[in-house]
Amino acid sequence: MVFFMYVPFVYMLCPQLSFSEPFLTEQGLPEIPSKFLNLAKRPELFEWMVSIRRYLHENPELGFEEFHTSSLIRSELDKMGISYEHPIAVTGVVGYIGTGSPPFVAIRADMDALAMQEAVVWEHKSKVAGKMHACGHDAHVAMLLGAAKLLQERSSELQGTVILVFQPAEEGGGGAKKMRDAGILENVDAIFGLHVSAKYPIGVVSTRSGPVLAGCGFFEATISGNGGHAAIPQHTIDPILAGSNIILSLQQIVSREADPLDSQVVTVAKFEGGHAFNVIPDSVTIGGTFRAFSIESFKYLKQRIEEVVTLQASVQRCNATIHFFENAKPFYPVTVNDQKMHEHFLNVAGHMLGIESIREVPPVMGCEDFSFFAETIPGYFYYVGMVNETQGPLEFSHSPQFKVNEDVLPYGAALHASLAATYLLRHHSQKVPQKRSFHDEL
Ligand SMILES: [Zn+2]
Ligand SMILES: [Zn+2]
Secondary structure: OHHHHHOOHHHHHOHHHHHHOOOOOOOOHHHHHHHHHHHHOOHHHHHHHHHHHHHHHHOOOOOOOOHHHHHHHHHHHHHHOOEEEEEEOOOEEEEEEEOOOOOEEEEEEEOOOEOOOOOOOOOOOOOOOOOEOOOOHHHHHHHHHHHHHHHHHOHHHOOOEEEEEEEOOOOOOOHHHHHHHOOOOOOOOEEEEEEEEEEEEOOOEEEOOEEEEOEEEEEEEEEEOEOEEOOOHHHOEOHHHHHHHHHHHHHHHHHHHOOOOOOEEEEEEEEEOOOOOOEEOOEEEEEEEEEEOOHHHHHHHHHHHHHHHHHHHHHOOOEEEEEOOOOOOOOEOOEEEOHHHHHHHHHHHHHHHOHHHEEEOOOEOOOOOHHHHHOOOOEEEEEEEEEOHHHOOOOOOOOOOOOOOHHHHHHHHHHHHHHHHHHHHHHHHHOOOOOOHHHOOO
């Protein structure tokens, strides 16, 4: 595997040397990230992460159904001697490494797959029809377990407690919200999350301070008329025409009512109705998503979507009902990266990868339920590049052709471990010793 060519020669000769010497010290702060990266690239650790990722890839589970995934995580934590709480939010797991005392810093992975069929032909293709890890959450779990191993090996050197957050249901189910509402962020000072990226090369990270991903919500409307013979429209109330006009009117909310400098989206992604060439149906269903970067704009979009759907339907003598699925698909807040954590990230990633390997990513209209954590405590979300330019481009996430370049795993593990360990080093002197109630087992 080409990857191993990058493991430093000195380290390969005497791994026990760098392994045994304490290095989580304030004097040694600048070297911590590159040391963790070298440790993460150890062949045995790399192969272990690959095997976990491949097992999860073959056995994908949807949101709140990640029972085998959760069980695998707990069994690996058991083997490492890491204590944890489970179940939280059905399948969620929260592990603890370190002193059991403040400061507390969290690192997070999402566990769920997508309801889609894998089209990649390879040895470890999904064994479950209609389910696929097409967003890289299998890699995220492997990376967080990799970080757990790196940190547990150094647990006696940690100046506080690292909290491992394995959350269910990122893909629309709001698993992070359920975890947060269960109290996992109690007394936690900060949380870091990452996502693999098919846009940037391996060894490159991308991020920004401030808003990085939009807030989003979903809607579905049923427009009811009165069906009948397509050749005698005067005896019908045509919901297809009403639905078409509703879609056109929805498109005018952003173009005519929003500030052009305040990014917003309303997309109708679903339009279902009718089964025959010569029959006007009784009803049609439309559905879609709306996104914005401020709470005010988001609330305004929701209100206007509701008004436009119901009032425009009445123009064509139809009735409309609309649902926003706030329980099943909670509205995701805007993901906002904390400024101080941005500086911490630049420091850590700069020392690990070189400052030239940190790219500024523009805000995008995608959304992430990491935002539920980041709206509660200071949070930081970043992307880890995985493109090997010699192997050509990778498909973006949610594509049936999505692939993970597994060489990214040590980078994610080392970034998680470095960000958390150095955060504790920088903040431990500001904290008064005080145990969290559910850390007593440590
Ligand atoms: Zn996704
Ligand atoms: Zn994802």
